[in-house]
Amino acid sequence: MSFSVKLKLSFMMFLQFFIWGGWFVTLGTFLGNNLNASGSEIALAFSTQSWGAIIAPVFIGLIADRYFNAERVLGVLHLVGGCLLFLMSQTEVFSVFYPYVFCYMLVYMPTLALVNSVSFNQMKDTASEFPIIRTFGTVGWIISGIVISYIFSWDSIDAIASGKLNNTFKMVSLASIILGLFSFGLPKTPPFKDKQKNFTLSDALGLEALKLLKDRNFFMFFVASILICIPLAFYYQQANPFLVELGMSNATAKMSLGQVSEVLFMLLLPIFFIRFGFKNTILVGMIAWVIRYLLFAYGDVGDNTLMLIIGILLHGICYDFFFVSGQIYTDLKAGEKVKSAAQGLITLATYGIGMLIGFWIAGKISDTFILEPGKHDWNMIWKFPAFFALIIFTVFFLIFKNEKIKYKNQS
Secondary structure, three states: OOHHHHHHHHHHHHHHHHHHHHHHOOHHHHHHHHOOOOHHHHHHHHOHHHHHHHHHHHHHHHHHOOOOOHHHHHHHHHHHHHHHHHHHHOOOOHHHHHHHHHHHHHHHHHHHHHHHHHHHOOOOOHHHHHHHHHHHHHHHHHHHHHHHHHHOOOOOHHHHHOOHHHHHHHHHHHHHHHHHHHHOOOOOOOOOOOOOOOOOHHHHOOHHHHHHHHOHHHHHHHHHHHHHHHHHHHHHHHHHHHHHHHOOOOHHHHHOHHHHHHHHHHHHHHHHHHHHHHHHHHHHHHHHHHHHHHHHHHOOOOOOHHHHHHHHHOHHHHHHHHHHHHHHHHHHHHOOOOHHHHHHHHHHHHHHHHHHHHHHHHHHHHHHOEEEOOEEOHHHHHHHHHHHHHHHHHHHHHHOOOOOOOOOOOO
């Protein structure tokens, strides 16, 4: 792969996740302050990610993989997305905002698979080349938080009160349009599926991998993957409003420290996975959720600010040691014939079903513990996902049996 192609793919990944991180992190704060949305309404907005994740495989299988070049579909979707993001910035009531964000997630979530397709099509050694390209996506997410907090200060207390968080949508709207136009100049990625082969919904959703659930260990992992997304949803939906409500300065940029730790622990994951095995790796990921939420429950912006920062930094362990190690485990358990279907099934279970349930519960819990308008009992709110994650940890520890799995990089 030439240097110019690497540069193009890196810039594509940078913008792809700059766009997502530039509005999704502060979404809960924006909805609560700009649109006076309730916890349930905020949960409804976040759940559009899950609907996008459920519908995206169908779109990719039916359209992108069969009839059109991936880079062209990517360009069109980001141009449409840019328009929707701008419309979102102009809304003043939730009833108008919701259809826009719902439609946006329907066009954005398929692009996550499309940028991977464009990248993979140019690579000879995916294992060594893709992580470097994908890292620029994480950098894009981090930079979006820095821009919001340190360059424009849109998430400062005064700026939030004056409604300036809507500027985040304008910023990523412009980025989306730039990426949309840029995509048409990406390397050609023609459809790779046989047009004569009939498309089936079960193929798109990975349902052919359901036979893996006959394996007791994989079934336990599958159920745990759905359930752990309930605590995960609390972080995505509530962390930024929580930090802002406590009065933390530059909360959005500080939350990007979680992505920094994600990169660092990604490098440590293969070593830990090989040395300690899948069960111990995923148990570390689970207990990290418990510790993170207890730190949030008892942390503050005074003497205990460090507790909040450590909670944010635990994101690398929380995410990598459970979700990434789970993807590796799924790949090794599934085998060549159904490994793609198995990954699709896990994605549907986590970002689809699990997050959908999690966002709904997080919204209900936050509404239950409102002390007064704009004030919540965060101690009680964070104890719920901590306790729930502890239950999942305990059950998984007792039921999941150790098994020897040969990691692909082992000699």
